[in-house]
Each structure stands twice: as structure tokens, then as C-alpha cells.
């Protein structure tokens with residue numbers, strides 16, 4: 325099959341590369357000429373385990389092509405994925421201008437029957453909107469071309485995106501015509517050979533499914549963070565509570581870790597977008613609003629603990645931060661709790677020395693250049709280097725090398741033996757034995 329994927333970010337590049345890997349010819353289109361030029365040279369814009377190999381191999385074989393020209397890609401394709409960003413607008417609603425622009429371009433250049441697939445996360449009703457935009461363009465050109473618009477939301481996780489795409493839990497397809505269902509089935513068949521798992525549904529049902537999935541996961545996290553806050557007040561260790569409730573099969577262990585808040589390009593924006601969608605139809609989304617509010621507060625929790633510990637006196641202190649990406653396995657720092665923490669520390673007069681196994685370049689773009697110039701913020705090359713003469717080590721992202729560090733070396737390097745564990749990675753008993761003061765999330769502090 326000849327396929328075009330418009331938007332070459334986390335979702336578009338993974339989708340394009342994985343579909344090419346199965347023998348299809350894929351054009352990946354992006355408006356960013358630097359991104360496209362780099363991809364042609366085998367330089368990827370993002371870090372994602374396993375992605376570089378399949379991108380380079382499929383590009384070299386000619387199955388994966390990169391271009392800034394949608395008309396060029398359209399000459400050769402019958403299937404179009406729209407995988408551009410849908411960032412939050414000022415009021416929290418999904419900003420649909422990129423999706424609409426792609427629809428306009430498709431309508432402007434379409435010359436033969438096509439299937440247009442919304443892979444971006446989009447509000448209910450977007451497929452209808454995309455259909456209307458394309459139809460208007462075709463009418464303006466005075467041509468008639470058959471096409472259908474399908475909703476095929478993406479459920480991959482950053483950090484495991486290639487694996488998720490290659491071995492999906494489910495493929496949700498919202499399609500209202502038989503031909504589209506057949507083409508989608510053919511396209512995805514190689515990914516689900518041994519376990520058929522395609523779910524066909526209405527287009528609007530598929531659009532809603534994606535938001536409901538992310539909102540459910542965000543709800544689990546915020547719920548657990550709320551329980552954690554209560555545990556701190558009541559002298560309870562939330563980690564024991566987590567194990568106690570996770571063993572109930574109706575609850576399960578996934579997404580019930582207390583922590584310093586969820587980030588990334590999806591949960592925060594999709595919860596906000598669903599709240600906005602609800603308001604548009606005059607529905608009060610009480611649970612979603614609470615999920616969002618709890619998470620905003622949670623992102624400030626590490627800073628609150630630090631402020632309390634030092635009686636508000638952070639001027640001139642240095643903090644070692646382990647982990648900048650919003651989660652392990654990615655270089656993505658969009659809405660990351662590390663950003664909230666570092667901004668708060670530096671605005672309070674402290675200095676930060678941070679380490680992340682892959683997000684160092686992203687971090688350089690994330691913070692003001694003058695912070696790097698005057699030394700208020702340093703991104704260093706190793707986790708122990710970050711600890712030198714720091715007043716505390718703050719663990720923000722649970723990368724594997726942080727899980728069982730050399731506590732003796734850490735204690736030697738820090739100015740004072742203090743750990744703030746934003747992801748409950750450490751065993752308080754061991755921490756106490758090693759001679760650290762300790763704050764977790766939803767646990768009792770260990771103080772000297």
C-alpha cells in the first residue's frame with residue numbers, strides 16, 4: 325500500500341516507520357524543513373527506543389521517504405494519516421488549526437479516491453469537520469473525488485512507542501464505510517497476525533475512546549496522589565496502600581503510583597480538552613476538573629517539601645535534580661514536573677544541577693539561556709556529578725539508573741544527606757540505614 329503520514333513527530337514518525345517496516349511505501353511529510361533534511365540524513369528529531377534503526381533501514385530501502393511537499397506525496401498515495409499536533413489552546417480546548425490546515429491541503433491536491441485517517445487526538449466531531457473542509461476544497465476546484473474520513477486514535481506510549489505500535493493492545497477504527505474498514509484491516513493485519521484485536525465502531529465513538537482512555541489513566545494517577553496526600557497526614561505509607569489495593573484484580577497495579585504529577589504531551593492536554601468539550605455541550609465535568617486540579621497541585625509538591633524543610637530559605641542553595649523528561653524512556657519534557665520544580669527553585673534564588681540520561685538537549689531549549697550563562701542552571705553529564713556539593717538530591721523521573729544508586733557515593737558528594745524522592749523509588753528502611761534524611765510522596769519523612 326502507498327501511504328502518506330502528515331506530521332513527523334512522536335506519533336507520525338513511529339506510525340510511518342512501522343508501516344514501512346511491514347513492506348508498505350510511506351511518505352512522511354512535515355512542514356519543518358530542518359526536521360525533514362535531518363531525517364534524510366538519518367538524524368532523528370526525537371529519542372525513542374528502537375526507532376532510529378527502523379527509520380534508517382526503511383529509508384535506505386526506499387520504503388520510507390521524507391518530504392516537506394504534501395502534493396508530491398499525494399501523487400503516489402491512497403491513504404493519508406493526519407498525525408499533526410493538537411496542542412491546548414488558551415482556554416484548554418484542542419487547537420485544531422494544524423489538522424484543519426492539513427485537511428485543506430488534502431482537499432486542494434486530491435486527484436484520486438482516498439482514505440483520510442485522523443490519528444491525532446481530536447475532539448468528537450472532527451472527522452465531520454475534516455470531511456467538510458475537504459469537500460469545500462474539492463467543490464471550489466470543481467472536481468469530484470470519492471474519499472472517506474476515518475478516526476484511528478493512537479494509543480502508543482512514549483518510551484515504548486515502537487513496541488506499542490508493533491504489538492498494539494487494540495486498534496480502534498471509527499469508520500462509516502465498508503471500503504475504509506477493509507483498507508484499515510489490510511493495513512493493520514501484519515501487526516495483529518496472532519491476536520486479532522481490531523475494534524470497529526462509529527467515527528465519533530472512536531474519537532471519544534481516545535480521550536476517555538487518557539482521562540481514565542490520568543484519573544488513576546490523580547486519585548492515587550490524593551490518597552498519598554491523605555496518607556502523609558495520617559501517618560500511613562502510600563506504598564503499602566498501593567500494594568494492598570493493586571492486588572485487587574478490579575483495581576490492578578497499573579497507574580496507581582503516587583508521584584510528583586503526570587506530564588507529557590497527552591494527559592494534561594487531553595484532560596483539559598475533554599473538560600472544554602464538556603463545557604461546550606453544557607455538561608459539568610466534575611471528576612475531570614478535580615483530576616486536573618490535583619495534578620497541578622502535585623507538580624508543586626516537591627518544591628513545597630523543599631521549602632518546608634529549609635524554612636523557606638533557598639537563596640544560594642544548590643539542588644541536584646535526577647531526571648528531566650516527563651517519564652523514563654523519552655526526551656520529551658512537555659508539561660514535565662521537572663520544569664515546574666526547576667522554575668520554582670531558581671525563582672526562589674537557588675541553583676540547580678540536573679542530569680537526565682537523554683533529555684539534556686531538550687532541557688537546553690526549555691529554560692532561559694541566561695540561567696545557563698550565569699550558572700543558575702547546569703545540565704551535567706552524570707548523575708553523581710549533579711550531586712557535588714548540593715543541599716539535596718531530588719529524584720523527579722524514575723530512570724532505571726536512579727533506582728538503585730550508590731548511596732555511599734551520593735552521601736559523600738552531597739553537602740547534606742537529604743533525598744526528596746518524587747517517585748517513591750527508595751526503601752525508607754534502607755535510606756535510614758544509609759544515613760539520609762528523606763521525603764517521599766505519601767510517606768512519613770525520615771528526619772535526623
Ligand SMILES: NC(=O)c1ccc[n+]([C@@H]2O[C@H](COP(=O)([O-])OP(=O)(O)OC[C@H]3O[C@@H](n4cnc5c(N)ncnc54)[C@H](O)[C@@H]3O)[C@@H](O)[C@H]2O)c1
Pocket residue numbers: 330331332333334335336353354355356359407408409410422425426443444445446478479480481482589590
Ligand atoms: N506523543 C504521544 O505520546 C501521543 C500518543 C498518542 C496520540 N498522540 C496525539 O498525536 C498527535 C501528534 O502528537 P505528537 O506528539 O506526535 O506531536 P509532535 O508535536 O511531536 O509532532 C507534530 C508534527 O506535526 C508537524 N506539522 C504541523 N503542521 C503540519 C502540517 N500542516 N503539515 C505537515 N506537518 C505538520 C509539526 O512540524 C510536528 O513535527 C497529537 O494529537 C497527540 O495528542 C500523541
